[in-house]
Amino acid sequence: TMGRYYRLSKTLSEAEVSEILREVREIEEVDEAEYSEGYSKILVLTEKEKYPEVMTRIVNIVSRVGKGCELSFAGFAI
DSSP states (O other): OEEEEEEESSOOOHHHHHHHHHHHHTSTTOSEEEEETTTTEEEEEEOGGGHHHHHHHHHHHHHHHTTSOOEEEEEEOO
16 A cells, blocks of 8 residues: 545635545545645555556546545655
């Protein structure tokens, strides 16, 4: 399992951040997901080879729930 941080492109409401985390954690391949630096970044843990598939789904969740919010890669978790 490896972790990657993604920066959110805008500030979301408490309801939006809760719903995003709930949906992301329902993805079977996601080992863990949590926010960092307030709610400006999300940390996603999954198997290295599953990142492309997992992140496609997460990008869609964030965009839908966050009304156009985008994610950008922000670094690897150590």
